[in-house]
Amino acid sequence: MTTAAPPGKPKDPYQYNLEDVKEPPRTLPMILRRIGPGIILAASIVGSGELIATTTLGAQVGYAALWVIILSCFIKPVVQAEMGRYTIASGETCLESFDHVPGPRWRVSWVVWAWVAMVLMTLLQVGAMFGGVSQVMHAVVPEIPVNLWIVIFLGITLALLLGGGYDRIEHLATLKVALFTMLTFLCALLLLRRPEFFSWPKLLSGLTFRMPGNGLATAVAVFGITGVGAAELVMYPYWCVEKGYARFTGKRDGSPGWESRARGWVKVMHVDILCSMIIYTIATLAFYLLGAGVLNGMGLIPAAKDMIQVLSKIYTEILGPWSLYLFYLGAIATLYGTIFAATASNSRVFADLCRMLGLFERGDYAARVRYRRRFVVVLTVIPVGLILFIQSPVLMVVIGGICQSVMLPIIGAATLHMRYRRMPEAILPARLTTVLLWVSAIVMAAAVAYGLLTGQA
Numbered sequence: 501m502t503t504a505a506p507p508g509k510p511k512d513p514y515q516y517n518l519e520d521v522k523e524p525p526r527t528l529p530m531i532l533r534r535i536g537p538g539i540i541l542a543a544s545i546v547g548s549g550e551l552i553a554t555t556t557l558g559a560q561v562g563y564a565a566l567w568v569i570i571l572s573c574f575i576k577p578v579v580q581a582e583m584g585r586y587t588i589a590s591g592e593t594c595l596e597s598f599d600h601v602p603g604p605r606w607r608v609s610w611v612v613w614a615w616v617a618m619v620l621m622t623l624l625q626v627g628a629m630f631g632g633v634s635q636v637m638h639a640v641v642p643e644i645p646v647n648l649w650i651v652i653f654l655g656i657t658l659a660l661l662l663g664g665g666y667d668r669i670e671h672l673a674t675l676k677v678a679l680f681t682m683l684t685f686l687c688a689l690l691l692l693r694r695p696e697f698f699s700w701p702k703l704l705s706g707l708t709f710r711m712p713g714n715g716l717a718t719a720v721a722v723f724g725i726t727g728v729g730a731a732e733l734v735m736y737p738y739w740c741v742e743k744g745y746a747r748f749t750g751k752r753d754g755s756p757g758w759e760s761r762a763r764g765w766v767k768v769m770h771v772d773i774l775c776s777m778i779i780y781t782i783a784t785l786a787f788y789l790l791g792a793g794v795l796n797g798m799g800l801i802p803a804a805k806d807m808i809q810v811l812s813k814i815y816t817e818i819l820g821p822w823s824l825y826l827f828y829l830g831a832i833a834t835l836y837g838t839i840f841a842a843t844a845s846n847s848r849v850f851a852d853l854c855r856m857l858g859l860f861e862r863g864d865y866a867a868r869v870r871y872r873r874r875f876v877v878v879l880t881v882i883p884v885g886l887i888l889f890i891q892s893p894v895l896m897v898v899i900g901g902i903c904q905s906v907m908l909p910i911i912g913a914a915t916l917h918m919r920y921r922r923m924p925e926a927i928l929p930a931r932l933t934t935v936l937l938w939v940s941a942i943v944m945a946a947a948v949a950y951g952l953l954t955g956q957a
Contacts, residue, residue: 512865524764537739538776558791566706625900627883628893688786697793721901730907790814912941
């Protein structure tokens with residue numbers, strides 16, 4: 501329903517208001533001023549997957565899995581874009597779109613429950629990031645044990661996220677992404693000048709589509725995490741809603757004005773996705789090349805309590821011993837920034853699930869915020885408990901990544917259903933986009949099926 505927003509109340513980004521309808525920007529500089537959801541996504545992406553899983557894969561198999569990294573970064577954005585297109589056009593959230601998928605139901609669709617199961621498993625990854633950032637701080641301040649640092653970061657996270665809105669999260673995410681991505685990209689460029697760690701024939705050998713033998717489980721996990729992982733695919737439409745793309749478009753009324761606005765804001769979203777893809781692809785390739793060149797060349801593989809010490813070699817062997825604390829700073833920004841972004845995102849989706857289960861009405865924004873805050877606590881405390889119990893960040897990241905991989909074909913199928921059965925005809929994607937959507941869904945399904953058939957996922 502399109503109404504005027506009540507004065508004096510917080511604006512509900514999930515409701516249409518007459519005063520929110522805006523014409524989309526038409527020039528590139530103005531479009532760039534409207535991007536943001538992809539930056540939050542990049543902050544979530546450039547974290548445990550890149551620093552831990554991707555670097556570990558490079559350490560295990562050298563350059564052999566380079567093609568896996570490239571495929572992972574490039575194959576999933578078309579699914580992301582179509583999920584965002586549907587949200588802008590319909591005003592429905594991602595879980596609402598999943599709820600339309602036919603099949604078994606218990607109050608909501610089986611696809612929604614599959615998402616719940618996946619997120620609960622990916623809390624292992626968040627726990628791994630708590631462990632990683634705490635290992636870094638213990639290296640800097642050894643008088644404070646790792647487990648106490650974990651508890652300290654638990655408190656900091658709750659303080660930052662409880663009551664935090666979109667703008668705060670976007671600004672912190674932008675700072676985090678810019679800091680470590682630039683530093684790691686610099687190290688990767690300098691790697692090219694180190695023949696003991698890098699050669700062009702080795703690099704090209706990684707583009708031959710050979711499966712990496714003893715690193716297959718990690719490769720499957722990396723495919724699920726790197727680029728836009730399954731968790732981020734679900735998160736992205738919610739950030740598009742909170743940024744305002746759906747509200748700016750207005751409620752669908754079939755008018756030429758609505759169609760023009762919808763296509764315009766979809767174009768803004770495409771630029772947002774492209775910018776974030778460039779960022780996380782550069783970061784992911786940089787981490788992988790450093791792992792394949794430096795760590796594999798030295799015969800080092802990150803594991804359990806020595807993870808940070810081993811990972812720091814990707815800086816210290818390239819820049820020199822002086823860069824150790826530079827690595828620590830970047831690792832803190834990367835791992836903690838991902839905790840922040842992932843928890844903020846998942847708390848919003850879980851709050852929406854509670855609304856779909858009938859625990860509050862769609863227009864009750866105060867209730868939505870209350871549930872979101874409760875899930876901030878739950879989704880922060882559980883990962884902390886997991887890392888305190890398991891104490892192996894690398895293992896936790898790999899398990900969470902495999903679970904994300906298994907979810908990818910389900911999301912691909914749900915997006916195809918959305919495209920053919922739910923998407924408003926006025927803003928259907930071009931034929932080439934539809935072909936790419938099919939290719940993406942098939943490749944994701946094939947990659948996961950291969951992992952399952954070989955017993956590695």
